[in-house]
Structures are given as structure tokens and as C-alpha cells.
Amino acid sequence: xxxxxxxxxxxxxxxxxxxxxxxxxxxxxxxxxxxxxxxxxxxxxxxxxxxxxxxxxxxxxxxxxxxxxxxxxxxxxxxxxxxxxxxxxxxxxxxxxxxxxxxxxxxxxxxxxxxxxxxxxxxxxxxxxxxxxxxxxxxxxxxxxxxxxxxxxxxxxxxxxxxxxxxxxxxxxxxxxxxxxxxxxxxxxxxxxxxxxxxxxxxxxxxxxxxxxxxxxxxxxxxxxxxxxxxxxxxxxxxxxxxxxxxxxxxxxxxxxxxxx
Amino acid sequence: xxxxxxxxxxxxxxxxxxxxxxxxxxxxxxxxxxxxxxxxxxxxxxxxxxxxxxxxxxxxxxxxxxxxxxxxxxxxxxxxxxxxxxxxxxxxxxxxxxxxxxxxxxxxxxxxxxxxxxxxxxxxxxxxxxxxxxxxxxxxxxxxxxxxxxxxxxxxxxxxxxxxxxxxxxxxxxxxxxxxxxxxxxxxxxxxxxxxxxxxxxxxxxxxxxxxxxxxxxxxxxxxxxxxxxxxxxxxxxxxxxxxxxxxxxxxxxxxxxxxx
DNA sequence: CGTCGTATTGAAAGGATTCAATTCCTGTGG
DNA sequence: CCACAGGAATTGAATCCTTTCAATACGACG
Numbered sequence: 001x002x003x004x005x006x007x008x009x010x011x012x013x014x015x016x017x018x019x020x021x022x023x024x025x026x027x028x029x030x031x032x033x034x035x036x037x038x039x040x041x042x043x044x045x046x047x048x049x050x051x052x053x054x055x056x057x058x059x060x061x062x063x064x065x066x067x068x069x070x071x072x073x074x075x076x077x078x079x080x081x082x083x084x085x086x087x088x089x090x091x092x093x094x095x096x097x098x099x100x101x102x103x104x105x106x107x108x109x110x111x112x113x114x115x116x117x118x119x120x121x122x123x124x125x126x127x128x129x130x131x132x133x134x135x136x137x138x139x140x141x142x143x144x145x146x147x148x149x150x151x152x153x154x155x156x157x158x159x160x161x162x163x164x165x166x167x168x169x170x171x172x173x174x175x176x177x178x179x180x181x182x183x184x185x186x187x188x189x190x191x192x193x194x195x196x197x198x199x200x201x202x203x204x205x206x207x208x209x210x211x212x213x214x215x216x217x218x219x220x221x222x223x224x225x226x227x228x229x230x231x232x233x234x235x236x237x238x239x240x241x242x243x244x245x246x247x248x249x250x251x252x253x254x255x256x257x258x259x260x261x
Numbered sequence: 262x263x264x265x266x267x268x269x270x271x272x273x274x275x276x277x278x279x280x281x282x283x284x285x286x287x288x289x290x291x292x293x294x295x296x297x298x299x300x301x302x303x304x305x306x307x308x309x310x311x312x313x314x315x316x317x318x319x320x321x322x323x324x325x326x327x328x329x330x331x332x333x334x335x336x337x338x339x340x341x342x343x344x345x346x347x348x349x350x351x352x353x354x355x356x357x358x359x360x361x362x363x364x365x366x367x368x369x370x371x372x373x374x375x376x377x378x379x380x381x382x383x384x385x386x387x388x389x390x391x392x393x394x395x396x397x398x399x400x401x402x403x404x405x406x407x408x409x410x411x412x413x414x415x416x417x418x419x420x421x422x423x424x425x426x427x428x429x430x431x432x433x434x435x436x437x438x439x440x441x442x443x444x445x446x447x448x449x450x451x452x453x454x455x456x457x458x459x460x461x462x463x464x465x466x467x468x469x470x471x472x473x474x475x476x477x478x479x480x481x482x483x484x485x486x487x488x489x490x491x492x493x494x495x496x497x498x499x500x501x502x503x504x505x506x507x508x509x510x511x512x513x514x515x516x517x518x519x520x521x522x
Numbered sequence: 523c524g525t526c527g528t529a530t531t532g533a534a535a536g537g538a539t540t541c542a543a544t545t546c547c548t549g550t551g552g
Numbered sequence: 553c554c555a556c557a558g559g560a561a562t563t564g565a566a567t568c569c570t571t572t573c574a575a576t577a578c579g580a581c582g
Binding site: 089093113126127131134137140144146 | 326331332334349355373374377381387392398405408448450
């Protein structure tokens with residue numbers, strides 16, 4: 001069912017997808033491809049690269065520096081769009097790598113064009129979705145700039161849990177996490193050694209445990225407080241739902257609430 | 262002249278603005294407002310906040326943490342859009358403050374709607390422009406995560422120079438910079454004390470000077486190499502110009518090149 | 523059973539912060 | 553014209569966080 005796919009569910013937080021909208025999404029979904037863990041979907045500098053919607057598995061966007069170090073910009077889970085920017089630009093400014101084996105649907109530039117042409121609401125919904133990703137990016141940036149290693153780690157894992165929860169892949173108490181300490185380090189601007197140390201401290205303090213590919217929040221409220229995790233931050237990005245429709249076609253703006261499912 | 266305004270010039274890198282497009286922009290420009298240095302245009306949490314196009318002066322977006330520290334997410338100069346996300350969301354997830362006295366035009370949600378309805382190209386141009394801002398954000402994030410204090414500072418000032426150059430406010434050798442060392446520190450995840458120290462080191466090494474509100478690149482090439490500043494990064498974000506037009510109205514996609522003015 | 527990637531730990535070195543104090547500038551008022 | 557106030561810049565010293573290097577343990581896999 002197309003309307004139950006992670007991406008459709010995301011967009012439907014903004015607008016009620018009409019039949020034709022879903023049909024268009026369905027076309028995209030038919031272009032599904034598989035990538036093995038470790039493979040790059042998109043490479044820095046590559047021209048005419050595609051974008052994807054991640055259907056299954058984990059991926060990450062990252063940038064490689066000349067000195068060999070890398071910075072992971074974002075982790076991606078089911079429903080996320082990958083490399084949207086790179087189809088608008090001449091070349092991609094980042095890499096996207098599959099962390100686990102993944103399935104992703106290729107989004108052509110023509111798909112984007114037709115989605116934009118479909119209706120003002122559809123175009124806005126996509127801008128909204130992209131803006132939400134930017135919000136997450138900003139939150140990461142703030143963490144890198146102003147939070148301690150322990151806060152960063154806790155914050156990052158809480159955020160992942162929240163996002164997984166949105167697409168029903170996590171119960172907010174624990175989740176399977178395929179990330180290595182190296183990847184966590186590259187995402188949080190730390191060394192793997194230090195990630196390890198801090199992870200142990202977090203475990204010993206009784207706040208959370210990350211062992212054997214599984215994250216468990218032993219003291220959820222304590223952790224939220226410790227990481228200064230803003231539980232409303234996703235709610236704040238809810239659409240306003242007061243966007244006027246000068247050219248409304250078939251999509252209908254949806255009344256309030258989000259996680260009401 | 263509307264078409265010579267910084268924002269129109271930005272967009273026209275993507276498409277050739279038609280008469281009606283310009284007229285629409287002109288409407289926005291008529292809603293011009295002034296803000297004194299230090300004033301917040303947009304506040305975190307604030308609902309129904311506006312967006313703006315910055316016409317003159319410097320501003321910054323920032324996030325305040327509970328412990329009182331703050332992280333500046335981006336500096337804004339003429340032609341930049343401010344708080345675009347906050348009109349799509351229920352509440353703003355960041356603050357925007359005037360660094361100098363500024364002039365900014367208010368963008369209403371209806372402006373965005375009508376721009377989106379105007380043509381597929383116009384909508385894409387706006388998405389493209391927003392994506393470009395994201396690229397800058399990503400570059401900052403990489404710097405925070407993986408670069409030394411000196412590299413960050415050099416990189417930041419080189420990037421500002423590049424952007425100022427785009428809107429004709431800088432000759433790539435030196436520029437007036439209203440930022441205090443505190444603001445630089447808040448943007449780069451450093452303490453003001455350390456910014457000061459590193460600024461002195463950069464000066465003594467003969468790479469660059471930042472004194473008396475003026476930044477001078479004493480050894481431009483050396484600085485670019487030191488900061489690993491990618492001079493092509495703005496070029497990479499050029500539009501592909503192969504976006505199909507299933508519903509072309511009056512705007513025409515423009516042939517290649519950007520800074521050809 | 524050996525191998526390779528990941529996790530763990532210790533010790534030393536380095537980078538950045540904090541706190542505290544001093545100097546420099548610039549605008550204001552006498 | 554000068555004194556003064558207040559913000560910004562500068563500097564020093566001690567401390568803390570993180571990294572680097574080096575070595576070991578662990579676990580899945582062929």
C-alpha cells in the first residue's frame with residue numbers, strides 16, 4: 001500500500017494525499033533498487049546523480065575531508081529522502097552511503113517536476129519535508145558547537161529513537177541500532193575511542209546502554225533531561241495548516257494534529 | 262530596480278525572471294521594514310512568525326541553550342532569506358537577530374503560495390535557493406565537527422567573503438565585517454578568548470588580519486589552502502538547467518553560467 | 523583455528539575553556 | 553577638549569575535555 005509507505009506517511013502529516021498524488025508516488029516506488037551495506041549511492045562531485053527515497057534500512061550522508069577524516073552529516077532511516085539537493089545542483093556536495101543493506105526508490109528530476117506541478121500544496125509539502133530535515137541538521141549543528149560529548153551522544157540516540165518511532169520502528173524504550181562507534185564518532189565530531197569511553201560512562205550512570213547493536217534507555221526521563229532533548233522539537237515543525245490555496249487542485253490541507261495515528 | 266535587488270539576482274542564477282515574477286517580487290519589496298542592531302526579528306517558539314528577505318545589513322540565526330550558551334547557525338547578508346522555515350512550521354525553531362541596523366522585506370505566507378503557484382520553475386528556484394543555504398549549513402557543520410579552530414575561523418571568513426562577492430559587497434581581498442569576536446565564537450563553537458588568540462596567530466602567520474571591523478586576506482592562496490576552502494563549492498551548487506517544464510508558464514530557464522553578470 | 527573488524531582500556535600530549543585581569547576604543551556628557 | 557563609562561579585545565594561568573598512540577580483548581566468520 002503506497003499510502004502506508006514511510007514517505008507517504010510523512011507527507012500526509014502535511015496534506016491529505018489524493019488518488020493522483022498516490023499514483024505518482026506509486027510510480028516512484030516501482031523504481032526500487034537494492035544496495036548492499038557499505039556501498040555509496042551518491043558520491044561527492046558526481047554529476048547528474050539521482051535522489052532516492054529510503055524504503056528500508058539505514059544510510060548516512062557524509063563529507064570527506066582532504067586529511068582523510070570524515071564528517072557524517074545525517075543518518076537516514078526509512079521514509080527519508082536521500083540526496084534531494086544533488087539533483088538540483090550540478091554536482092553532489094556530499095556522499096550517501098548504505099549503512100545496512102537497503103532498499104531505495106530512485107527519484108528522477110521529472111518526478112520532482114511533476115510533483116511540483118501537481119499542486120501548490122504538493123510543492124509546499126515537499127518544501128516542508130525538506131525544511132524538517134534542515135531542522136534536524138540545525139539541531140546537530142548546535143550539538144556539535146555547544147554540547148559535551150556525552151550530551152551529543154545521548155541527544156543523537158534520542159533523536160534517532162524519535163524518528164524511528166514516527167515510522168513505527170521503535171517503542172521509545174529501546175531499538176536496534178546498526179551504527180558502529182566509529183560512525184557515531186564521525187557523526188558527532190568525536191574520536192571512536194572517546195565515544196567508547198563516554199558510552200561506558202552513560203551506561204555506568206544508569207542513563208542508557210548501547211551494546212550489541214542495541215540501544216536501551218534505562219532512565220528515559222533522566223536522559224532527556226541530561227541531553228536537554230527538546231521533546232517538542234518535532235511538534236514545532238508541524239505544519240501551520242493555514243496555507244492559502246490560490247490554485248488548489250485536488251489535494252486538501254489536513255486539519256491539525258500529527259502523531260494522532 | 263527590482264531585478265537588481267540581491268534576492269532577484271540570486272534567483273536569476275536559476276531562471277530568468279519574467280515581468281510578472283518581478284512584479285510579484287516588487288510587492289514583497291514594498292513591505293520593507295527597518296530593525297535596529299541587536300533586535301530579534303524572529304524568536305524561538307514564536308508562533309506565526311514572518312519570514313524576511315534581507316535587503317541591507319547583517320543578521321544571524323541562532324539557537325539558545327538552556328545553560329545560557331548560544332550557537333549561531335548562520336550569518337545572513339543582503340539577499341538572504343530569513344526564517345523561511347518558520348512560516349512553514351507551527352513555531353520557529355530558531356531566533357533571528359539583526360547584527361547591524363538592517364532593512365528587510367517581510368514575506369507573507371501568501372507570497373510563498375503565489376510564488377509557488379506562479380510556475381513550476383519559480384517553485385523549483387525557491388527550493389534551489391533554500392537548498393543552497395542548506396549546503397552552507399552542511400559546510401558549517403563539517404567545520405564544527407572536523408576542523409581546528411584556526412581552520413574554522415579562516416573558512417568562515419572566506420565563505421563570507423565569497424558570499425559578499427556574489428552580491429558585489431567585497432573584492433575578495435578584504436571586507437568590512439561587523440562581527441564581534443563573541444559572535445564569531447558563538448558561530449564556530451569556540452570561546453571568545455580562544456577566537457582572539459587564534460585570530461592573533463593567523464595575523465602573525467601572515468595569512469589574514471581581522472582588526473577594527475575589517476577582514477583582510479594577506480595571503481589569499483595560502484589561506485585558502487590552509488582552510489581547505491573549496492572554491493568550487495558555490496559553483497557546484499549551480500543549477501543543472503535541465504529541469505523539464507511540464508507546466509511552463511512565463512518563466513524561462515536560463516542557459517548555463519552564473520557569475521557572468 | 524586464524525583473521526578481521528569492532529570494542530575497550532591506559533597513558534601522554536594537545537587543544538580549548540574558564541576565570542580573572544588589563545588594555546583598547548568609542549561614544550557621551552561635563 | 554577631556555574625563556568617564558561600557559563594550560570589545562587581549563593576555564595569562566590553571567583546568568578540563570578530547571585526541572592520539574599503542575595495546576589488548578572480543579566476536580563473527582570462513
